[in-house]
Amino acid sequence: MSKADYSIETADNGRARLILKGQWTITELHGFAVRLRAQLNKAQHIEVDSSQLEALDTAGALLLRTIAGDRIEGDLFKGQDKFAHIYALTETTSNEGVAMDKSSEPARTLWHNPLAGLMVRIGKAMETFWEHFIAQSVFIGHVTTLFLLSIVNPRRIRWPAVVNIMQRAGLEAIPIVTLTNFFVGAVLAFLMVLSLRQYGGAVFAIDFVSIGVLREFAPVIAAVLIAGRSASSFAAEIGAMKMNQEIDAMRVMGIDPYEALVLPRVFALCVMTPLITFLGAIAGMMGGAVVIWAVLQLSPGYFLQRLYDYVPFENFFVGIIRTPVFAATIAIVGCRMGMTVKEDVISLGRKVTTAVVQSIFLVFMIDAMFAILFNGFTF
The missing domain is CATH 3.30.750 (Transcription Regulator spoIIAA)
Incomplete structure (x- = not known):
């Protein structure tokens, strides 16, 4: 031709x-x-x-x-x-x-109309939100099913992985959480003393600092710091495995990635977050006690005695009861973002950022819901 x-x-x-x-x-x-x-x-x-x-x-x-x-x-x-x-x-x-x-x-022509363009963007945002909500619900359902099966049969739990994550995501987070709570308690005590001294009730700063740290500051600060450390870490680890096709290899070998990767992280955070919150609450009250001792000349012994006499134990319960929910939310969001990573580094970076932002946002939203739920608990 x-x-x-x-x-x-x-x-x-x-x-x-x-x-x-x-x-x-x-x-x-x-x-x-x-x-x-x-x-x-x-x-x-x-x-x-x-x-x-x-x-x-x-x-x-x-x-x-x-x-x-x-x-x-x-x-x-x-x-x-x-x-x-x-x-x-x-x-x-x-x-x-x-x-x-x-x-x-x-x-x-539609996009030239500002109102119509705004409505189109709102509609697309709602559609995207609904798709993510459905995917998140499916993910939570899968993890919840595995969690219940693991309670019935504890041998399904991969204990070495759980212990390793408890150390990395739990024990290694204690220094930063306690130090942050210490400074928060100190700042809160300064503010309370400054506000109450002019009314002759500076001694009540002990009550306010203790209640604020036990009910709100200790669990929220611990959850936010754990979200910054662990949600990003979980998303990066699982996302890297997804990019290297290790998760596909696990499925080929008959290993459920949810049971091997997601469940140990959820279980480890649910166990360690209450402990971290408890230590953070002690550090926060120590920071408040140091400031009150330095400003009001009230000894730490007096601080502890007033804490015992005037701050009910219910405040600690209200704060600590929400921490497992925070932990499960952080772990699930981080793992799900890792599972949705595509075959490029840009997607990995975006999912890590999304995991941190979403988990912190959900922590504050859940904290507000618990605050409303326990509004009837008196001090």
Whole structure:
């Protein structure tokens, strides 16, 4: 077969005869478009002779339609049904492109309207939120089922992985959590002393600091710091395994990734977060006691005695009861974001960021719900 070629016979009355030769395929048409358009520019009527055409694909047919188009006269590809069918396909594609352009005009016009554009964005955001809500619910259902099965049969729990995560996500978080709570308790004591001293009730700063740390500050600060450390870590670890196709390999070997990766992390955080919160509460009250001792000259012994006499144990219960919920939320969000990582590093970075932001947001939302729920508990 010969390469693509053509010849043109012109007449003085604006007519031209285009003779197609060889193979008009995508690999042979390089540089044809500009040259052919220039040579047929002045022709108003074009007759096409395809008797010497050996091969034609959609690229060649589309080139012929684009350059000659409506100027073609007579029967094109007479007796060559295969070529005529290919040429007809380009006509369908061209019409569909025009239809798509016309159908997209209202959408472009819609975006010029600020109110309509705002409503479109809100609708897309709600659709995305609903899709994430469904996916999150399915993930929670899967993890809850495995958790209940593990309670019935503790041998399903991978204890080495649980202990390792308890150390990394729990014990190693104690220094930063206790130190942060210490400073928060100190700042809270400064504010309470400054506010209550002018009313002659500076001693009540002990009550306010203790209640605030036990009920709110200790569990929330511990949860936020654990979310920053563990949610990002879980998302990065599982996401890296997803990128390296290790999770697919686990499924091939008959290992459930949820049981091997997600459940140990949820279980470890649920066990360690109450302990971390308890230590954080002690540190917060120590910070308050140091400030009150330095400012009001009230000894730590007096602080402890007033804590015992005037701060009910229910405040500690209200604070500690929410920590397993915080822990489960942080672990589930971090693991789910890791499971949704795609095959690129950009996706991994975005999912790690999303895991931290979502877990911290959910911590504050759940804390507000618990605050409303235990609103009737008196001090």
